[in-house]
Amino acid sequence: MIEILDTTLRDGTQGQAVSLSSDDKVAIARRLAAFGVPLIEGGWPGSNPKDAEFFARMKGVDLGQTRLVAFGSTRRKGLRPQDDASVQAMLGAHTPVVTVVAKSWDFHVTEALEVSLEENLRMIEETYRYLVSQGRRVIHDAEHFFDGFKANRGYALATLEAAVRGGADTLCLCDTNGGSLPEEVAEITRIVVEAFPGLRIGIHPHNDGELAVANALAAVRAGATHVQGTINGYGERCGNLNLTSTIPNLILKYGLELEGISREKLSELREVSHYVDERANLTPNLRAPYVGDAAFAHKGGIHVSAVLKNPRTYEHVPPEAVGNTRRVLVSDLSGRSNLLAKLAEAGVQVPKETAGALLEEVKQLEHAGYSFEGAEASFYLLAHRLRGGKLPFELMGFSVFMHANDDRPDTPTWAEATVRVKVGESVQHTAGESKFGPVSALDVAFRKAVQAFYPEIGEIELSDYKMRILSGQESGTSSGVRVMIEMHRAGERWTTVGASRNSLEASLKALTDGYAYALVKAQPVPQD
Numbered sequence: 360m361i362e363i364l365d366t367t368l369r370d371g372t373q374g375q376a377v378s379l380s381s382d383d384k385v386a387i388a389r390r391l392a393a394f395g396v397p398l399i400e401g402g403w404p405g406s407n408p409k410d411a412e413f414f415a416r417m418k419g420v421d422l423g424q425t426r427l428v429a430f431g432s433t434r435r436k437g438l439r440p441q442d443d444a445s446v447q448a449m450l451g452a453h454t455p456v457v458t459v460v461a462k463s464w465d466f467h468v469t470e471a472l473e474v475s476l477e478e479n480l481r482m483i484e485e486t487y488r489y490l491v492s493q494g495r496r497v498i499h500d501a502e503h504f505f506d507g508f509k510a511n512r513g514y515a516l517a518t519l520e521a522a523v524r525g526g527a528d529t530l531c532l533c534d535t536n537g538g539s540l541p542e543e544v545a546e547i548t549r550i551v552v553e554a555f556p557g558l559r560i561g562i563h564p565h566n567d568g569e570l571a572v573a574n575a576l577a578a579v580r581a582g583a584t585h586v587q588g589t590i591n592g593y594g595e596r597c598g599n600l601n602l603t604s605t606i607p608n609l610i611l612k613y614g615l616e617l618e619g620i621s622r623e624k625l626s627e628l629r630e631v632s633h634y635v636d637e638r639a640n641l642t643p644n645l646r647a648p649y650v651g652d653a654a655f656a657h658k659g660g661i662h663v664s665a666v667l668k669n670p671r672t673y674e675h676v677p678p679e680a681v682g683n684t685r686r687v688l689v690s691d692l693s694g695r696s697n698l699l700a701k702l703a704e705a706g707v708q709v710p711k712e713t714a715g716a717l718l719e720e721v722k723q724l725e726h727a728g729y730s731f732e733g734a735e736a737s738f739y740l741l742a743h744r745l746r747g748g749k750l751p752f753e754l755m756g757f758s759v760f761m762h763a764n765d766d767r768p769d770t771p772t773w774a775e776a777t778v779r780v781k782v783g784e785s786v787q788h789t790a791g792e793s794k795f796g797p798v799s800a801l802d803v804a805f806r807k808a809v810q811a812f813y814p815e816i817g818e819i820e821l822s823d824y825k826m827r828i829l830s831g832q833e834s835g836t837s838s839g840v841r842v843m844i845e846m847h848r849a850g851e852r853w854t855t856v857g858a859s860r861n862s863l864e865a866s867l868k869a870l871t872d873g874y875a876y877a878l879v880k881a882q883p884v885p886q887d
Protein backbone atom coordinates (compact mmCIF):
# COMPACT_ATOMS: atom_id res chain seq x y z
CA MET A 360 0.00 0.00 0.00
CA ILE A 361 1.55 3.27 -1.13
CA GLU A 362 1.00 6.44 0.90
CA ILE A 363 0.92 9.70 -1.07
CA LEU A 364 1.85 13.00 0.56
CA ASP A 365 0.74 15.95 -1.54
CA THR A 366 2.90 19.04 -1.06
CA THR A 367 1.25 21.30 -3.66
CA LEU A 368 0.38 23.77 -0.91
CA ARG A 369 3.94 23.84 0.48
CA ASP A 370 6.69 22.84 -1.97
CA GLY A 371 4.36 23.55 -4.91
CA THR A 372 4.11 27.20 -3.88
CA GLN A 373 7.92 27.41 -3.93
CA GLY A 374 7.63 27.24 -7.74
CA GLN A 375 8.03 30.35 -9.88
CA ALA A 376 4.65 31.94 -10.77
CA VAL A 377 2.78 29.80 -8.24
CA SER A 378 0.97 31.84 -5.63
CA LEU A 379 -2.07 30.72 -3.67
CA SER A 380 -4.24 32.77 -1.33
CA SER A 381 -5.41 31.14 1.87
CA ASP A 382 -8.87 30.77 0.25
CA ASP A 383 -7.22 28.90 -2.64
CA LYS A 384 -5.33 26.70 -0.20
CA VAL A 385 -8.47 25.77 1.71
CA ALA A 386 -10.34 25.01 -1.53
CA ILE A 387 -7.47 22.88 -2.90
CA ALA A 388 -7.11 20.99 0.39
CA ARG A 389 -10.82 20.14 0.27
CA ARG A 390 -10.59 18.98 -3.37
CA LEU A 391 -7.52 16.83 -2.70
CA ALA A 392 -9.21 15.29 0.34
CA ALA A 393 -12.30 14.48 -1.74
CA PHE A 394 -9.97 12.82 -4.27
CA GLY A 395 -8.67 10.65 -1.42
CA VAL A 396 -5.12 11.97 -0.89
CA PRO A 397 -4.19 10.63 2.58
CA LEU A 398 -1.65 13.33 3.59
CA ILE A 399 -1.79 17.00 2.58
CA GLU A 400 1.16 19.18 3.52
CA GLY A 401 -0.46 22.58 3.93
CA GLY A 402 2.54 24.89 4.37
CA TRP A 403 5.23 26.05 6.76
CA PRO A 404 3.42 27.72 9.65
CA GLY A 405 6.63 29.32 10.93
CA SER A 406 7.31 30.93 7.57
CA ASN A 407 4.58 33.47 6.89
CA PRO A 408 1.19 34.72 8.13
CA LYS A 409 -0.69 33.19 5.17
CA ASP A 410 0.40 29.66 6.06
CA ALA A 411 -0.33 30.25 9.75
CA GLU A 412 -3.80 31.57 8.78
CA PHE A 413 -4.38 28.53 6.56
CA PHE A 414 -3.76 26.12 9.44
CA ALA A 415 -5.96 28.22 11.76
CA ARG A 416 -8.81 28.10 9.20
CA MET A 417 -8.39 24.37 8.66
CA LYS A 418 -9.05 23.60 12.33
CA GLY A 419 -12.80 23.59 11.66
CA VAL A 420 -12.65 21.78 8.32
CA ASP A 421 -13.56 18.10 8.09
CA LEU A 422 -11.24 16.38 5.60
CA GLY A 423 -12.57 12.88 6.25
CA GLN A 424 -9.79 10.27 6.21
CA THR A 425 -7.21 12.82 5.03
CA ARG A 426 -4.69 14.13 7.54
CA LEU A 427 -3.25 17.60 7.32
CA VAL A 428 0.52 17.95 7.70
CA ALA A 429 2.53 20.97 8.89
CA PHE A 430 6.06 21.43 7.55
CA GLY A 431 9.13 22.85 9.31
CA SER A 432 12.82 22.36 9.90
CA THR A 433 14.87 20.89 12.72
CA ARG A 434 15.60 23.27 15.59
CA ARG A 435 18.09 26.07 15.01
CA LYS A 436 21.63 25.52 16.20
CA GLY A 437 22.18 26.13 19.90
CA LEU A 438 18.45 26.23 20.76
CA ARG A 439 16.26 23.71 22.55
CA PRO A 440 13.28 22.63 20.40
CA GLN A 441 11.03 24.02 23.15
CA ASP A 442 12.57 27.47 22.56
CA ASP A 443 12.60 27.35 18.77
CA ALA A 444 9.89 29.54 17.22
CA SER A 445 9.70 27.46 14.05
CA VAL A 446 9.24 24.19 15.96
CA GLN A 447 6.59 25.85 18.13
CA ALA A 448 4.79 27.16 15.04
CA MET A 449 4.67 23.60 13.67
CA LEU A 450 3.01 22.45 16.89
CA GLY A 451 0.72 25.49 16.83
CA ALA A 452 -0.73 24.25 13.52
CA HIS A 453 -2.34 21.39 15.52
CA THR A 454 -1.90 18.81 12.77
CA PRO A 455 -1.58 15.11 13.65
CA VAL A 456 1.45 14.76 11.35
CA VAL A 457 4.51 16.97 10.78
CA THR A 458 7.18 16.80 8.08
CA VAL A 459 10.58 18.05 9.16
CA VAL A 460 13.38 18.90 6.77
CA ALA A 461 16.83 17.94 8.04
CA LYS A 462 20.30 17.92 6.55
CA SER A 463 21.85 14.63 5.44
CA TRP A 464 24.72 15.89 3.25
CA ASP A 465 27.85 16.69 5.28
CA PHE A 466 28.73 19.49 2.84
CA HIS A 467 25.39 21.21 3.60
CA VAL A 468 25.85 20.78 7.34
CA THR A 469 29.14 22.64 7.36
CA GLU A 470 28.41 25.10 4.50
CA ALA A 471 24.73 26.00 4.86
CA LEU A 472 23.92 25.26 8.49
CA GLU A 473 27.47 26.11 9.62
CA VAL A 474 27.39 23.58 12.45
CA SER A 475 29.42 20.51 13.29
CA LEU A 476 28.33 17.12 11.98
CA GLU A 477 27.60 16.03 15.57
CA GLU A 478 25.41 19.09 16.29
CA ASN A 479 23.28 18.34 13.19
CA LEU A 480 22.65 14.82 14.49
CA ARG A 481 21.58 16.28 17.85
CA MET A 482 19.33 18.82 16.10
CA ILE A 483 17.52 15.99 14.32
CA GLU A 484 17.17 13.64 17.27
CA GLU A 485 16.15 16.28 19.82
CA THR A 486 13.63 17.94 17.52
CA TYR A 487 11.90 14.65 16.75
CA ARG A 488 11.93 13.41 20.34
CA TYR A 489 10.22 16.65 21.37
CA LEU A 490 7.63 16.58 18.52
CA VAL A 491 6.80 12.92 19.23
CA SER A 492 6.42 13.75 22.94
CA GLN A 493 3.80 16.29 21.84
CA GLY A 494 1.84 13.53 20.10
CA ARG A 495 2.94 14.12 16.52
CA ARG A 496 3.72 11.56 13.83
CA VAL A 497 7.07 12.72 12.40
CA ILE A 498 8.03 12.30 8.75
CA HIS A 499 11.77 12.92 8.32
CA ASP A 500 12.48 14.74 5.03
CA ALA A 501 16.15 13.85 4.47
CA GLU A 502 17.20 16.83 2.34
CA HIS A 503 19.79 16.06 -0.39
CA PHE A 504 19.86 12.42 0.72
CA PHE A 505 21.15 10.96 -2.56
CA ASP A 506 23.89 13.58 -2.99
CA GLY A 507 24.77 13.17 0.68
CA PHE A 508 24.93 9.39 0.39
CA LYS A 509 27.26 9.61 -2.61
CA ALA A 510 29.52 12.11 -0.79
CA ASN A 511 29.62 10.47 2.65
CA ARG A 512 27.56 7.32 2.93
CA GLY A 513 28.32 6.74 6.61
CA TYR A 514 27.21 10.21 7.64
CA ALA A 515 24.05 10.17 5.50
CA LEU A 516 23.00 6.88 7.15
CA ALA A 517 23.90 8.32 10.59
CA THR A 518 21.38 11.17 10.02
CA LEU A 519 18.67 8.56 9.36
CA GLU A 520 19.66 6.71 12.54
CA ALA A 521 19.35 9.98 14.49
CA ALA A 522 15.87 10.46 13.03
CA VAL A 523 14.86 6.96 14.08
CA ARG A 524 16.27 7.46 17.60
CA GLY A 525 14.20 10.65 17.83
CA GLY A 526 11.04 8.74 16.87
CA ALA A 527 10.44 9.52 13.18
CA ASP A 528 8.31 6.77 11.65
CA THR A 529 8.96 7.65 7.99
CA LEU A 530 12.34 8.29 6.38
CA CYS A 531 11.70 10.23 3.20
CA LEU A 532 14.73 10.41 0.90
CA CYS A 533 14.78 13.73 -0.95
CA ASP A 534 16.45 14.34 -4.29
CA THR A 535 16.46 18.02 -3.47
CA ASN A 536 18.61 19.21 -6.38
CA GLY A 537 16.72 16.92 -8.75
CA GLY A 538 19.83 15.65 -10.52
CA SER A 539 19.88 11.98 -9.51
CA LEU A 540 19.46 9.17 -12.01
CA PRO A 541 16.95 6.32 -11.67
CA GLU A 542 19.60 3.62 -11.23
CA GLU A 543 21.24 5.59 -8.39
CA VAL A 544 17.89 6.21 -6.72
CA ALA A 545 16.98 2.53 -7.00
CA GLU A 546 20.29 1.32 -5.55
CA ILE A 547 20.44 3.80 -2.67
CA THR A 548 16.76 3.35 -1.77
CA ARG A 549 17.25 -0.43 -1.67
CA ILE A 550 20.20 -0.03 0.72
CA VAL A 551 18.11 2.18 3.03
CA VAL A 552 15.09 -0.16 2.89
CA GLU A 553 17.35 -3.06 3.93
CA ALA A 554 19.09 -1.02 6.64
CA PHE A 555 15.83 0.11 8.31
CA PRO A 556 13.45 -2.86 8.27
CA GLY A 557 9.97 -2.05 9.57
CA LEU A 558 10.24 1.68 8.87
CA ARG A 559 8.37 3.39 6.09
CA ILE A 560 10.79 4.68 3.46
CA GLY A 561 9.70 7.54 1.21
CA ILE A 562 10.84 9.42 -1.89
CA HIS A 563 10.66 13.16 -2.63
CA PRO A 564 12.19 13.84 -6.06
CA HIS A 565 12.60 17.11 -7.93
CA ASN A 566 12.50 17.36 -11.71
CA ASP A 567 15.71 19.16 -12.70
CA GLY A 568 16.85 16.27 -14.91
CA GLU A 569 13.24 15.61 -15.99
CA LEU A 570 13.53 12.32 -14.15
CA ALA A 571 11.34 12.90 -11.11
CA VAL A 572 8.65 10.43 -12.19
CA ALA A 573 11.24 7.83 -13.26
CA ASN A 574 13.07 8.32 -9.94
CA ALA A 575 9.89 7.92 -7.89
CA LEU A 576 9.01 4.73 -9.74
CA ALA A 577 12.56 3.42 -9.27
CA ALA A 578 12.33 4.11 -5.53
CA VAL A 579 8.97 2.37 -5.26
CA ARG A 580 10.33 -0.66 -7.10
CA ALA A 581 13.20 -0.66 -4.59
CA GLY A 582 10.79 -0.75 -1.65
CA ALA A 583 9.68 2.85 -0.94
CA THR A 584 6.04 3.05 0.16
CA HIS A 585 5.64 6.78 0.75
CA VAL A 586 5.71 9.23 -2.20
CA GLN A 587 5.80 13.03 -1.97
CA GLY A 588 4.90 15.25 -4.93
CA THR A 589 2.60 17.96 -6.21
CA ILE A 590 -0.37 18.25 -8.54
CA ASN A 591 0.82 19.23 -12.03
CA GLY A 592 4.43 19.10 -10.83
CA TYR A 593 4.51 22.62 -9.40
CA GLY A 594 7.59 23.30 -7.29
CA GLU A 595 10.97 24.93 -6.81
CA ARG A 596 13.00 25.45 -10.07
CA CYS A 597 11.84 22.78 -12.58
CA GLY A 598 9.25 21.47 -10.17
CA ASN A 599 8.51 18.57 -7.85
CA LEU A 600 7.43 15.06 -8.71
CA ASN A 601 4.25 15.37 -10.79
CA LEU A 602 1.60 13.36 -8.98
CA THR A 603 -0.79 13.62 -11.91
CA SER A 604 1.62 11.39 -13.85
CA THR A 605 2.87 9.30 -10.94
CA ILE A 606 -0.47 8.26 -9.46
CA PRO A 607 -1.80 6.70 -12.71
CA ASN A 608 1.57 5.05 -13.35
CA LEU A 609 1.49 3.43 -9.91
CA ILE A 610 -2.10 2.25 -10.24
CA LEU A 611 -2.45 1.45 -13.94
CA LYS A 612 1.07 0.32 -14.79
CA TYR A 613 2.32 -1.27 -11.57
CA GLY A 614 -1.10 -2.40 -10.35
CA LEU A 615 -0.29 -1.02 -6.89
CA GLU A 616 -2.84 -0.02 -4.28
CA LEU A 617 -2.72 3.56 -3.06
CA GLU A 618 -4.09 4.46 0.35
CA GLY A 619 -7.31 6.46 -0.19
CA ILE A 620 -7.06 6.71 -4.00
CA SER A 621 -8.84 3.85 -5.69
CA ARG A 622 -8.84 2.94 -9.39
CA GLU A 623 -12.35 4.43 -9.62
CA LYS A 624 -11.16 7.71 -8.10
CA LEU A 625 -8.58 7.95 -10.84
CA SER A 626 -11.37 9.04 -13.19
CA GLU A 627 -11.33 12.39 -11.32
CA LEU A 628 -7.63 12.97 -12.07
CA ARG A 629 -8.01 15.36 -15.01
CA GLU A 630 -10.63 17.37 -13.19
CA VAL A 631 -8.39 17.64 -10.08
CA SER A 632 -5.45 18.75 -12.23
CA HIS A 633 -7.49 21.46 -13.97
CA TYR A 634 -9.08 22.55 -10.70
CA VAL A 635 -5.67 23.20 -9.16
CA ASP A 636 -4.46 25.07 -12.28
CA GLU A 637 -7.63 27.17 -12.21
CA ARG A 638 -7.09 28.04 -8.54
CA ALA A 639 -3.43 28.89 -9.21
CA ASN A 640 -4.44 30.95 -12.25
CA LEU A 641 -2.12 28.90 -14.46
CA THR A 642 -2.86 27.61 -17.95
CA PRO A 643 -3.14 23.81 -18.00
CA ASN A 644 -0.26 22.11 -19.79
CA LEU A 645 -1.60 20.93 -23.14
CA ARG A 646 0.89 18.08 -23.33
CA ALA A 647 0.65 16.89 -19.71
CA PRO A 648 0.65 13.07 -19.74
CA TYR A 649 -2.70 11.52 -18.81
CA VAL A 650 -4.50 14.83 -18.03
CA GLY A 651 -3.58 17.29 -20.80
CA ASP A 652 -5.87 18.16 -23.70
CA ALA A 653 -3.36 16.61 -26.09
CA ALA A 654 -2.80 13.43 -24.06
CA PHE A 655 -5.34 11.52 -26.16
CA ALA A 656 -5.50 13.83 -29.20
CA HIS A 657 -4.83 12.05 -32.50
CA LYS A 658 -3.68 14.07 -35.48
CA GLY A 659 -1.83 11.87 -38.00
CA GLY A 660 -4.19 10.27 -40.52
CA ILE A 661 -2.69 6.82 -40.02
CA HIS A 662 -3.16 7.06 -36.26
CA VAL A 663 -6.76 8.20 -36.52
CA SER A 664 -7.64 5.49 -39.01
CA ALA A 665 -6.31 2.83 -36.62
CA VAL A 666 -7.72 4.40 -33.42
CA LEU A 667 -11.19 4.38 -34.95
CA LYS A 668 -10.79 0.65 -35.57
CA ASN A 669 -9.39 -0.04 -32.08
CA PRO A 670 -8.25 2.71 -29.66
CA ARG A 671 -5.55 0.48 -28.18
CA THR A 672 -3.57 0.84 -31.41
CA TYR A 673 -2.39 4.34 -30.34
CA GLU A 674 -3.47 4.75 -26.68
CA HIS A 675 -1.46 3.34 -23.76
CA VAL A 676 -4.46 3.53 -21.39
CA PRO A 677 -8.14 4.29 -21.99
CA PRO A 678 -8.60 8.09 -21.62
CA GLU A 679 -11.69 7.64 -19.46
CA ALA A 680 -9.57 5.79 -16.83
CA VAL A 681 -8.11 9.20 -15.88
CA GLY A 682 -11.18 11.28 -16.73
CA ASN A 683 -9.83 12.45 -20.10
CA THR A 684 -11.36 12.13 -23.56
CA ARG A 685 -10.14 11.09 -26.98
CA ARG A 686 -9.90 13.93 -29.51
CA VAL A 687 -9.41 13.80 -33.25
CA LEU A 688 -7.61 16.79 -34.76
CA VAL A 689 -8.09 18.00 -38.32
CA SER A 690 -5.07 19.41 -40.14
CA ASP A 691 -2.95 19.00 -43.25
CA LEU A 692 -1.72 15.71 -41.74
CA SER A 693 -5.24 14.32 -41.82
CA GLY A 694 -6.59 11.46 -43.83
CA ARG A 695 -10.25 10.92 -44.61
CA SER A 696 -10.66 9.08 -41.29
CA ASN A 697 -9.92 12.31 -39.34
CA LEU A 698 -12.57 14.20 -41.26
CA LEU A 699 -15.18 11.52 -40.93
CA ALA A 700 -14.57 11.20 -37.18
CA LYS A 701 -14.76 14.96 -36.69
CA LEU A 702 -17.98 15.21 -38.67
CA ALA A 703 -19.45 12.28 -36.74
CA GLU A 704 -18.72 14.19 -33.49
CA ALA A 705 -20.97 16.95 -34.85
CA GLY A 706 -23.65 14.41 -35.76
CA VAL A 707 -22.92 14.43 -39.51
CA GLN A 708 -22.50 11.09 -41.26
CA VAL A 709 -20.65 11.21 -44.62
CA PRO A 710 -19.60 8.19 -46.70
CA LYS A 711 -15.80 7.77 -46.85
CA GLU A 712 -15.82 8.15 -50.67
CA THR A 713 -17.22 11.73 -50.50
CA ALA A 714 -14.69 12.98 -47.91
CA GLY A 715 -11.92 13.41 -50.53
CA ALA A 716 -12.97 16.92 -51.68
CA LEU A 717 -13.14 18.17 -48.11
CA LEU A 718 -9.72 16.70 -47.35
CA GLU A 719 -8.24 18.45 -50.39
CA GLU A 720 -9.69 21.81 -49.38
CA VAL A 721 -8.50 21.44 -45.78
CA LYS A 722 -4.94 20.75 -47.02
CA GLN A 723 -5.01 23.76 -49.39
CA LEU A 724 -6.29 26.10 -46.67
CA GLU A 725 -3.77 24.81 -44.11
CA HIS A 726 -1.07 25.48 -46.68
CA ALA A 727 -2.39 29.06 -46.95
CA GLY A 728 -2.08 29.56 -43.19
CA TYR A 729 -5.33 28.25 -41.74
CA SER A 730 -5.14 25.85 -38.83
CA PHE A 731 -8.23 23.77 -38.24
CA GLU A 732 -6.72 21.85 -35.32
CA GLY A 733 -8.19 24.16 -32.71
CA ALA A 734 -10.83 25.80 -34.93
CA GLU A 735 -13.48 23.17 -35.03
CA ALA A 736 -16.27 25.64 -35.87
CA SER A 737 -14.51 26.78 -39.08
CA PHE A 738 -14.00 23.14 -40.06
CA TYR A 739 -17.67 22.45 -39.47
CA LEU A 740 -18.66 25.37 -41.74
CA LEU A 741 -16.28 24.22 -44.44
CA ALA A 742 -17.82 20.74 -44.39
CA HIS A 743 -21.30 22.25 -44.35
CA ARG A 744 -20.53 24.33 -47.45
CA LEU A 745 -18.84 21.51 -49.37
CA ARG A 746 -21.86 19.32 -48.75
CA GLY A 747 -24.07 21.93 -50.41
CA GLY A 748 -25.32 23.57 -47.19
CA LYS A 749 -26.24 27.25 -47.41
CA LEU A 750 -24.52 29.93 -45.33
CA PRO A 751 -26.77 32.48 -43.59
CA PHE A 752 -25.02 35.48 -45.18
CA GLU A 753 -22.27 36.38 -47.63
CA LEU A 754 -19.66 39.06 -46.92
CA MET A 755 -19.20 41.10 -50.09
CA GLY A 756 -16.71 43.76 -49.01
CA PHE A 757 -15.48 46.03 -46.24
CA SER A 758 -13.50 49.20 -45.58
CA VAL A 759 -11.79 50.60 -42.49
CA PHE A 760 -10.58 54.11 -41.55
CA MET A 761 -8.53 55.06 -38.50
CA HIS A 762 -8.94 58.56 -37.08
CA ALA A 763 -6.30 60.20 -34.94
CA ASN A 764 -6.56 63.76 -33.64
CA ASP A 765 -3.04 65.19 -33.95
CA ASP A 766 -3.91 68.57 -32.45
CA ARG A 767 -5.78 66.92 -29.50
CA PRO A 768 -3.35 64.23 -28.18
CA ASP A 769 -5.65 63.58 -25.20
CA THR A 770 -8.44 62.40 -27.56
CA PRO A 771 -8.30 58.65 -28.19
CA THR A 772 -7.94 57.35 -31.73
CA TRP A 773 -11.08 55.78 -33.14
CA ALA A 774 -11.96 53.49 -36.00
CA GLU A 775 -14.73 53.61 -38.56
CA ALA A 776 -15.72 50.61 -40.69
CA THR A 777 -18.26 49.79 -43.37
CA VAL A 778 -19.36 46.34 -44.56
CA ARG A 779 -21.44 45.04 -47.46
CA VAL A 780 -23.26 41.84 -46.60
CA LYS A 781 -25.78 39.86 -48.62
CA VAL A 782 -28.51 38.24 -46.53
CA GLY A 783 -30.96 36.31 -48.68
CA GLU A 784 -31.72 38.61 -51.64
CA SER A 785 -31.03 41.81 -49.71
CA VAL A 786 -27.64 43.60 -49.74
CA GLN A 787 -26.93 45.52 -46.54
CA HIS A 788 -24.38 48.36 -46.49
CA THR A 789 -23.75 49.50 -42.93
CA ALA A 790 -21.19 51.52 -40.96
CA GLY A 791 -19.89 51.20 -37.41
CA GLU A 792 -17.39 53.01 -35.24
CA SER A 793 -15.39 52.11 -32.16
CA LYS A 794 -12.75 53.65 -29.97
CA PHE A 795 -11.40 50.11 -29.39
CA GLY A 796 -9.89 49.69 -32.84
CA PRO A 797 -10.70 48.49 -36.35
CA VAL A 798 -11.79 44.91 -35.51
CA SER A 799 -14.27 46.24 -33.02
CA ALA A 800 -15.60 48.77 -35.60
CA LEU A 801 -15.96 45.96 -38.18
CA ASP A 802 -17.86 43.90 -35.62
CA VAL A 803 -20.24 46.81 -34.90
CA ALA A 804 -20.90 47.35 -38.63
CA PHE A 805 -21.35 43.62 -39.27
CA ARG A 806 -23.80 43.11 -36.43
CA LYS A 807 -25.80 46.09 -37.68
CA ALA A 808 -26.09 44.50 -41.13
CA VAL A 809 -27.14 41.05 -39.95
CA GLN A 810 -28.95 41.48 -36.64
CA ALA A 811 -32.26 42.60 -38.21
CA PHE A 812 -32.44 39.18 -39.95
CA TYR A 813 -30.92 37.11 -37.14
CA PRO A 814 -31.59 38.81 -33.79
CA GLU A 815 -30.00 35.85 -31.94
CA ILE A 816 -26.51 37.05 -32.83
CA GLY A 817 -27.04 39.74 -30.18
CA GLU A 818 -26.55 37.00 -27.55
CA ILE A 819 -23.12 35.98 -28.90
CA GLU A 820 -20.01 37.36 -27.23
CA LEU A 821 -16.35 37.28 -28.13
CA SER A 822 -14.27 35.50 -25.45
CA ASP A 823 -10.79 35.35 -26.98
CA TYR A 824 -8.87 36.79 -29.91
CA LYS A 825 -5.37 35.69 -30.89
CA MET A 826 -3.27 36.78 -33.82
CA ARG A 827 0.09 35.30 -34.77
CA ILE A 828 2.48 35.65 -37.62
CA LEU A 829 2.57 32.60 -39.86
CA SER A 830 5.67 30.53 -39.32
CA GLY A 831 8.17 30.55 -42.12
CA GLN A 832 7.11 34.03 -43.25
CA GLU A 833 9.80 36.55 -42.49
CA SER A 834 8.46 39.50 -44.46
CA GLY A 835 8.17 41.97 -41.61
CA THR A 836 4.82 43.74 -41.48
CA SER A 837 3.74 42.20 -44.80
CA SER A 838 3.87 38.65 -43.37
CA GLY A 839 0.73 36.59 -43.35
CA VAL A 840 -1.15 36.19 -40.08
CA ARG A 841 -3.53 33.70 -38.57
CA VAL A 842 -6.35 34.88 -36.32
CA MET A 843 -8.16 32.52 -33.94
CA ILE A 844 -11.36 33.76 -32.33
CA GLU A 845 -13.34 32.13 -29.54
CA MET A 846 -17.00 33.03 -29.04
CA HIS A 847 -19.56 31.93 -26.51
CA ARG A 848 -23.30 31.93 -25.92
CA ALA A 849 -25.15 30.37 -22.98
CA GLY A 850 -22.25 28.19 -21.83
CA GLU A 851 -21.39 26.95 -25.35
CA ARG A 852 -17.96 27.92 -26.78
CA TRP A 853 -16.58 27.58 -30.28
CA THR A 854 -13.41 28.62 -32.11
CA THR A 855 -12.87 29.83 -35.67
CA VAL A 856 -9.86 30.69 -37.80
CA GLY A 857 -9.01 33.18 -40.54
CA ALA A 858 -5.70 33.66 -42.39
CA SER A 859 -4.52 36.36 -44.75
CA ARG A 860 -1.63 38.75 -45.44
CA ASN A 861 -4.07 41.44 -44.26
CA SER A 862 -4.67 41.19 -40.53
CA LEU A 863 -8.11 42.83 -40.77
CA GLU A 864 -9.25 40.43 -43.47
CA ALA A 865 -8.06 37.46 -41.36
CA SER A 866 -9.89 38.89 -38.34
CA LEU A 867 -13.11 39.49 -40.25
CA LYS A 868 -13.01 35.96 -41.70
CA ALA A 869 -12.67 34.41 -38.23
CA LEU A 870 -15.32 36.77 -36.83
CA THR A 871 -17.95 36.12 -39.50
CA ASP A 872 -17.27 32.36 -39.35
CA GLY A 873 -18.05 32.58 -35.63
CA TYR A 874 -21.48 34.11 -36.26
CA ALA A 875 -22.20 31.83 -39.23
CA TYR A 876 -21.36 28.73 -37.18
CA ALA A 877 -23.83 29.66 -34.44
CA LEU A 878 -26.59 30.24 -37.01
CA VAL A 879 -25.84 27.10 -39.04
CA LYS A 880 -25.65 24.92 -35.93
CA ALA A 881 -29.13 26.10 -34.96
CA GLN A 882 -30.50 24.66 -38.24
CA PRO A 883 -31.22 20.91 -38.57
CA VAL A 884 -28.21 19.14 -40.15
CA PRO A 885 -28.97 17.77 -43.62
CA GLN A 886 -27.71 14.18 -43.96
CA ASP A 887 -26.27 12.64 -47.14
Ligand SMILES: CC(=O)SCCNC(=O)CCNC(=O)[C@H](O)C(C)(C)COP(=O)(O)OP(=O)(O)OC[C@H]1O[C@@H](n2cnc3c(N)ncnc32)[C@H](O)[C@@H]1OP(=O)(O)O
Pocket residue numbers: 370373403405406407432433434435436460461462471472473502535595
Ligand atom coordinates in the same frame (compact mmCIF):
# COMPACT_ATOMS: atom_id res chain seq x y z
C1 LIG B 1 14.33 21.68 0.48
C2 LIG B 1 13.26 22.59 0.89
O1 LIG B 1 12.35 22.86 0.12
S1 LIG B 1 13.26 23.17 2.48
C3 LIG B 1 12.00 24.35 2.49
C4 LIG B 1 12.44 25.63 1.87
N1 LIG B 1 11.35 26.57 1.95
C5 LIG B 1 11.52 27.81 2.34
O2 LIG B 1 12.62 28.25 2.64
C6 LIG B 1 10.30 28.67 2.33
C7 LIG B 1 9.99 29.26 3.71
N2 LIG B 1 11.14 29.91 4.32
C8 LIG B 1 11.04 31.04 5.04
O3 LIG B 1 9.97 31.61 5.20
C9 LIG B 1 12.29 31.54 5.68
O4 LIG B 1 13.41 31.10 4.96
C10 LIG B 1 12.36 31.05 7.17
C11 LIG B 1 11.25 31.74 7.99
C12 LIG B 1 12.22 29.55 7.30
C13 LIG B 1 13.72 31.42 7.78
O5 LIG B 1 13.97 32.78 7.56
P1 LIG B 1 15.27 33.49 8.21
O6 LIG B 1 15.26 33.21 9.65
O7 LIG B 1 15.24 34.89 7.77
O8 LIG B 1 16.50 32.68 7.60
P2 LIG B 1 17.02 32.56 6.10
O9 LIG B 1 15.88 32.18 5.22
O10 LIG B 1 17.80 33.76 5.68
O11 LIG B 1 18.04 31.35 6.21
C14 LIG B 1 17.65 30.05 6.51
C15 LIG B 1 18.20 29.66 7.88
O12 LIG B 1 17.67 28.38 8.19
C16 LIG B 1 18.77 27.49 8.50
N3 LIG B 1 18.38 26.14 8.14
C17 LIG B 1 18.32 25.63 6.91
N4 LIG B 1 17.95 24.36 6.98
C18 LIG B 1 17.78 24.06 8.29
C19 LIG B 1 17.42 22.89 8.98
N5 LIG B 1 17.14 21.76 8.33
N6 LIG B 1 17.34 22.94 10.32
C20 LIG B 1 17.59 24.08 10.97
N7 LIG B 1 17.94 25.22 10.37
C21 LIG B 1 18.02 25.21 9.04
C22 LIG B 1 19.92 28.04 7.69
O13 LIG B 1 21.15 27.61 8.18
C23 LIG B 1 19.73 29.53 7.88
O14 LIG B 1 20.20 29.86 9.17
P3 LIG B 1 21.06 31.22 9.44
O15 LIG B 1 20.03 32.32 9.36
O16 LIG B 1 21.59 31.00 10.78
O17 LIG B 1 22.09 31.29 8.39
Ligand SMILES: CC(=O)C(=O)O
Pocket residue numbers: 370460500501502503533534535563565
Ligand atom coordinates in the same frame (compact mmCIF):
# COMPACT_ATOMS: atom_id res chain seq x y z
C1 LIG C 1 12.22 18.75 1.79
C2 LIG C 1 12.24 19.18 0.41
O1 LIG C 1 11.34 19.87 -0.02
C3 LIG C 1 13.35 18.81 -0.44
O2 LIG C 1 14.38 18.31 0.06
O3 LIG C 1 13.27 19.02 -1.65
